[in-house]
Amino acid sequence: MGFVQRPIYAAVGRVPLLVTGILVGAFSLLQPPSASASSTDDPPERGLAHMGMGVVAHDGQDGLPPSAKATQTEGVDVASYQGNVAWSTLWNSGVRWAYTKATEGTYYKNSYFTQQYDGSYNVGMIRGAYHFATPDTTGGATQANYFVDHGGGWSKDGKTLPGVLDIEWNPYGGDCYGKTKSAMVSWIRDFLTTYKARTGRDAVIYTATSWWTQCTGNYSGFGATNPLWIARYASDPGTLPAGWSFHTMWQYTSSGPTVGDHDRFNGALDRVQALAKG
Template sequence: MPSYRSGSSRSTRRTATAVGMLLSVLALLLTLPGTATAAPDDGPAPAEPAQRGNAWMGMTVPGHEGGRGPDRTPPGLAASVEGVDVSSHQGNVDWNGLWGSGVRWAYVKATEGTYYRNDYFSQQYGGSYNVGMIRGAYHFANPKDSGGAAQANFFVDHGGGWSKDGKTLPGVLDIEYNPYDGNDCYDMSASAMVNWIRDFTNTYKARTGRDAVIYTTTSWWTACTGNNGGFGATNPLWIARYASAPGGLPAGWGFHTFWQYTSTGPIVGDHNVFNGAYDRLQALANG
């Protein structure tokens, strides 16, 4: 019995020594440059909090409605015109390249809230015009920041106006999921949101003579306006849905005017189609 215990003890000591040496080697390896350890598979790292001013059209759509959409124009769009929307994230845009790829219209972010103007607006807005595109400007709404009328005035004063030159589309109110603090509806009730949107669109109409296009998703509109049907008779709809079809539309609209179908595409920007032939796009520009 004593000799058995002694052998067991020696065996235990040898095992402990081997384990200790192995742990020492592992510790040394971890200190070497370029040595990495596998991280637990917890999914992608959380996105950095959005900073005011850096939002863009469709920024919130993939996370709420699934995916980025197809990489090319979905089939079955016999009468349509390809377009893009861009913001400061695209920087100086290769408009000649986009024209060569078949893009014929563009919307450029001009403003956000009453605190932000796109530093690249001149190159993007003027460059798309100079290459021959019909173009317009859009405003990223932040209803939590200030009133609808104040934001409409800020938009018109800083690039969101309209002129009857055959090349300028009416301005767009981009109203989507809240990318900043608070809930998706900017901590507003459905009735308060409807009033905010009405203040914006009425002010825009008074300033420019045109009804603003409303960019949104059916899900957001249903949740945050109570699926209000009061804008379909006046304001063209730009629906965002990253899929093979626009899907069901918000109340009040019998058809869409624009459809943002993907957040990826050739060259740059989100890609969209105008729902109609080119002469109808020209008619929208002419008012």
């Protein structure tokens, strides 16, 4: 709101008086907000969701550097909002693996997918693709097929990681996409079963413990088959969802160098290569 001077009139003789903008501004604070005012809580445009966009809002970020007591391998994840990525810069900084968003729902394909997916491969990285799930729009099997058909497949070339199901807070509405806990588990199972039938690989599950607990009831049935990519912007991965005794990957920040989302693989480079080879 701009602070301006405006005339008001006294009760006697209608003499114009100037009231400073500070006084007007103070008075305006007493008024209810306009119904037409824009809100910072408005959902983003469909397709712009990406890994971790709800983590800071729901889990927070303490800004502490992550611990690296065990051997870990640096990685990144990217989406269309990051545009053309400087892959050589990332490689020279020590990044050795990358995931690119391929699809969302059954209505969106990443327009930068080729530059991001092929670019990481061309500099020598081991790379894979991920799908941002929207369980309120179409079924899990339908979205898995859409993902595989638009960049989410797998090949046994030693340089391609299995696809990732990004299942987290709904940026367009209610956190759990309007599903009960059991219905959410069924949706996830349908996606994972279809993905494996199409590719021969078990998909990685990317999630945050607090979302998983809220929206699946902390379901433990996928830990034996599907690698876990945990999202937590802190000095350690914290408590893991039920069913997993360890994480495979950890997204530890959204404000890293070159691109914001940086990750650590829970092992040396040969372990990344082993996951790629299946």
